[in-house]
Amino acid sequence: MTTSPSRSTPLALYALAAGAFGIGTTEFVIMGLLIQVAADLHVSIATAGLLISGYAFGVFVGAPVLTIATSRLPRKAVLIGLMAIFTLGNICCAIAPNYAVLLLARVITSLAHGTFFGVGSVVATSLVAADRRASAISIMFTGLTIATLLGVPAGAWLGLHFGWRSTFWAVAAIGIVAMLVIVALVPAGHGHGKRIAVREELRAIGNPSVLLGLLMTVLGFAGVFTVFTYIQPILTSVTGFGEAAVSPILLMFGVGLIAGNLLGGKLADRHLTRALLLTLIALIVVLGVMTFALHSKVLAVLFVGLLGIAAFATVPPLQLWVLHKADDAKSLASSLNIGAFNLGNALGAWLGGIVVARGPGLGALTWVAALVTFSGLLVAMWAQQREANLQRLPADACASNGT
Numbered sequence: 001m002t003t004s005p006s007r008s009t010p011l012a013l014y015a016l017a018a019g020a021f022g023i024g025t026t027e028f029v030i031m032g033l034l035i036q037v038a039a040d041l042h043v044s045i046a047t048a049g050l051l052i053s054g055y056a057f058g059v060f061v062g063a064p065v066l067t068i069a070t071s072r073l074p075r076k077a078v079l080i081g082l083m084a085i086f087t088l089g090n091i092c093c094a095i096a097p098n099y100a101v102l103l104l105a106r107v108i109t110s111l112a113h114g115t116f117f118g119v120g121s122v123v124a125t126s127l128v129a130a131d132r133r134a135s136a137i138s139i140m141f142t143g144l145t146i147a148t149l150l151g152v153p154a155g156a157w158l159g160l161h162f163g164w165r166s167t168f169w170a171v172a173a174i175g176i177v178a179m180l181v182i183v184a185l186v187p188a189g190h191g192h193g194k195r196i197a198v199r200e201e202l203r204a205i206g207n208p209s210v211l212l213g214l215l216m217t218v219l220g221f222a223g224v225f226t227v228f229t230y231i232q233p234i235l236t237s238v239t240g241f242g243e244a245a246v247s248p249i250l251l252m253f254g255v256g257l258i259a260g261n262l263l264g265g266k267l268a269d270r271h272l273t274r275a276l277l278l279t280l281i282a283l284i285v286v287l288g289v290m291t292f293a294l295h296s297k298v299l300a301v302l303f304v305g306l307l308g309i310a311a312f313a314t315v316p317p318l319q320l321w322v323l324h325k326a327d328d329a330k331s332l333a334s335s336l337n338i339g340a341f342n343l344g345n346a347l348g349a350w351l352g353g354i355v356v357a358r359g360p361g362l363g364a365l366t367w368v369a370a371l372v373t374f375s376g377l378l379v380a381m382w383a384q385q386r387e388a389n390l391q392r393l394p395a396d397a398c399a400s401n402g403t
Contacts, residue, residue, distance in 0.1 A: 019182055
């Protein structure tokens with residue numbers, strides 16, 4: 001029996017947030033370990049940055065494949081199985097003997113990511129009333145933001161004092177705890193996904209509104225990771241902080257993520273299309289001004305926090321847009337959008353690596369990122385104009401027929 005939507009906040013949302021915390025920690029923690037990993041495995045910083053790209057690409061590929069493969073299974077069982085894959089992948093990271101194995105282990109870990117957030121988003125929205133769906137998504141994604149607030153700085157501290165491998169052992173332990181919380185709190189009554197043919201799901205995904213939503217997600221978030229992938233060397237080489245200062249500064253980013261995520265959920269519940277434009281514009285402004293702020297230690301810390309707010313304020317409206325436009329393929333569309341976030345992460349890390357290795361260097365990453373996110377804003381404006389034109393068509397047809 002399916003649980004009816006609630007006006008209160010169900011405990012299951014916090015269980016989903018626990019899983020998101022574990023996944024978010026393993027996704028982002030590598031940013032605070034790049035220098036240590038590069039030195040230990042004898043690779044360049046740019047090559048180490050590909051560990052982010054590899055993970056993100058694994059999410060992009062794995063999300064639709066696993067979502068379709070598990071579409072007829074009970075959603076709770078799917079979530080538990082995905083956390084098991086996540087835990088195994090982090091154990092493999094901890095024991096990786098070289099860079100190639102570590103990269104492969106990161107890809108294995110990433111396979112759980114997109115489907116977990118995709119299926120989790122559908123479960124989250126089914127637990128609450130219709131006018132609270134964006135807020136429900138934001139609560140689940142709060143686990144991701146808390147991971148950045150607590151998990152990533154703690155992982156960076158562990159890596160600095162006990163070696164980067166200790167961080168992955170700790171994340172594997174988090175995965176086990178998150179799995180147990182999901183077992184205890186997520187209702188089994190949410191059972192199977194809606195049984196529709198793969199062809200029908202793909203037709204729904206082929207809706208131009210869905211495709212434009214995925215594109216705005218890729219471009220919007222590519223800008224974030226053009227900068228955030230290299231935040232450790234930016235803070236040490238451009239701003240002049242010591243390595244030990246990076247972990248506390250990342251706390252500011254985490255605080256910003258929590259505030260931005262909740263703000264984005266509230267804005268999207270009130271007016272989705274307006275929230276899309278406002279959050280993307282705010283992100284562009286923060287990235288652009290950050291170019292100048294990085295040369296002041298005080299302003300750099302402030303803008304690391306503002307970057308967190310602006311980046312994750314975009315998440316609920318981007319995710320809800322795709323859910324609204326996908327009709328009966330919500331799980332697949334949601335998973336694909338998580339894949340789109342991570343494709344953006346991969347593109348951002350790749351582009352940032354080019355800027356660092358062959359271009360103007362670390363100090364240019366922020367304005368390059370602003371231009372990338374601006375392209376996402378243009379896509380959002382195009383998508384919204386298209387929607388407005390489609391809504392006017394029936395009225396124009398009625399007017400032409402004299403009705």
